[in-house]
Amino acid sequence: MKIEGKEFRTIWFDNYVVKIIDQTKLPHQFIVKELKTVKDAINAIKTMEVRGAPLIGATAAYGLVLSIIEKSDLSYLKKSSEDLIASRPTAINLKWAVDRMMRKLSGVNDKEILKLAIEESKAIVEEDVGFCKSIGLNGLKLIKEISDNKKDTVNILTHCNAGWLATIDWGTATSPIYHAHQQGIKVHVWVDETRPRNQGANLTSYELNEEGIPNTVITDNAGGILMQRGQVDMCIVGTDRTLSNGDVCNKIGTYLKALSAKDNKVPFYVALPSSTIDWSTKDHKLIPIEERNSEELSHVEGMDENNEIKKVRIYPQKSKSLNLAFDVTPAKLVTGLITEKGICEASEKGLKDLFK
Numbered sequence: 001m002k003i004e005g006k007e008f009r010t011i012w013f014d015n016y017v018v019k020i021i022d023q024t025k026l027p028h029q030f031i032v033k034e035l036k037t038v039k040d041a042i043n044a045i046k047t048m049e050v051r052g053a054p055l056i057g058a059t060a061a062y063g064l065v066l067s068i069i070e071k072s073d074l075s076y077l078k079k080s081s082e083d084l085i086a087s088r089p090t091a092i093n094l095k096w097a098v099d100r101m102m103r104k105l106s107g108v109n110d111k112e113i114l115k116l117a118i119e120e121s122k123a124i125v126e127e128d129v130g131f132c133k134s135i136g137l138n139g140l141k142l143i144k145e146i147s148d149n150k151k152d153t154v155n156i157l158t159h160c161n162a163g164w165l166a167t168i169d170w171g172t173a174t175s176p177i178y179h180a181h182q183q184g185i186k187v188h189v190w191v192d193e194t195r196p197r198n199q200g201a202n203l204t205s206y207e208l209n210e211e212g213i214p215n216t217v218i219t220d221n222a223g224g225i226l227m228q229r230g231q232v233d234m235c236i237v238g239t240d241r242t243l244s245n246g247d248v249c250n251k252i253g254t255y256l257k258a259l260s261a262k263d264n265k266v267p268f269y270v271a272l273p274s275s276t277i278d279w280s281t282k283d284h285k286l287i288p289i290e291e292r293n294s295e296e297l298s299h300v301e302g303m304d305e306n307n308e309i310k311k312v313r314i315y316p317q318k319s320k321s322l323n324l325a326f327d328v329t330p331a332k333l334v335t336g337l338i339t340e341k342g343i344c345e346a347s348e349k350g351l352k353d354l355f356k
């Protein structure tokens with residue numbers, strides 16, 4: 001998608017170096033950063049210079065390429081794969097991408113391994129772009145239906161950033177919105193700020209602005225009243241891990257939006273590529289929920305009137321905090337799953353019928 005009118009992807013491989021857009025600096029600064037070692041890739045995932053389930057999967061795949069460039073040594077590659085998987089625990093795409101790479105590279109000789117690793121990581125990236133595009137075309141039908149009935153702007157609420165910045169291109173939750181906009185359907189997006197890291201305000205609003213899509217940032221708690229007032233036609237969010245029973249793990253606060261949507265009869269959709277489905281975990285209590293640094297809560301960062309980035313404390317030093325990064329929305333609150341293969345019910349049967 002576009003930044004200042006120029007097409008970008010979130011990650012690319014260029015002359016044996018991996019390039020990323022440093023998302024910790026957005027929306028105030030646009031900085032392309034180079035990753036040269038597997039440690040750089042792990043650090044980029046941990047510090048959230050790259051974030052979003054599909055993008056951290058792609059970064060991990062390229063991280064293994066960097067590991068092979070550093071040392072053509074199997075035990076180093078194995079250690080790199082373990083460290084990459086451990087860098088963020090909740091999004092399943094990370095493990096999915098690393099496992100896929102390691103399967104492809106197992107038993108491959110020293111001469112072939114780098115070439116194969118580059119090919120497979122590029123395949124993961126291209127596949128994600130294709131999946132996100134198909135999610136968009138499938139979700140477009142839902143937006144078009146509302147638009148045809150309403151004959152007015154469709155108001156869509158989204159949480160966190162499940163936009164192109166969280167993937168390679170298009171995004172998951174935003175892809176139907178981009179497709180609708182490109183077809184001339186009038187859309188407006190309610191963007192949940194998404195405390196504590198503000199991925200909604202910093203990233204979703206930014207990328208929608210760059211594509212010329214009307215959007216309004218709201219506090220995380222505003223969705224309820226907007227739904228009561230009939231100002232939300234549908235919700236679309238992303239997911240970091242979807243269980244085979246249709247339960248959806250996503251950015252903290254998603255569950256409360258789904259409850260409110262149910263109470264107000266607002267359709268609540270989750271958009272996902274199949275790489276986000278965890279077929280083996282049966283109980284949502286077994287999903288490792290990432291607990292992040294309390295400084296993300298106690299401090300906020302922004303640009304002051306002199307265009308300087310400043311970080312300030314917003315509550316007493318003595319106060320304790322708990323920073324859970326994700327929650328789980330039970331399948332019964334989800335109207336449907338928008339995938340690359342089509343839209344299905346959030347249930348074991350729905351998913352199995354689509355992904356036989």
Ligand code: MRU
Pocket residue numbers: 051052053054091159160161162163166167171172173199237238239240250251325
């Ligand atoms: O902590 P983040 O910013 O990595 O969380 C991102 C999300 O929760 C997204 O909604 C999810 O990864 C889906 S991305 C298409």
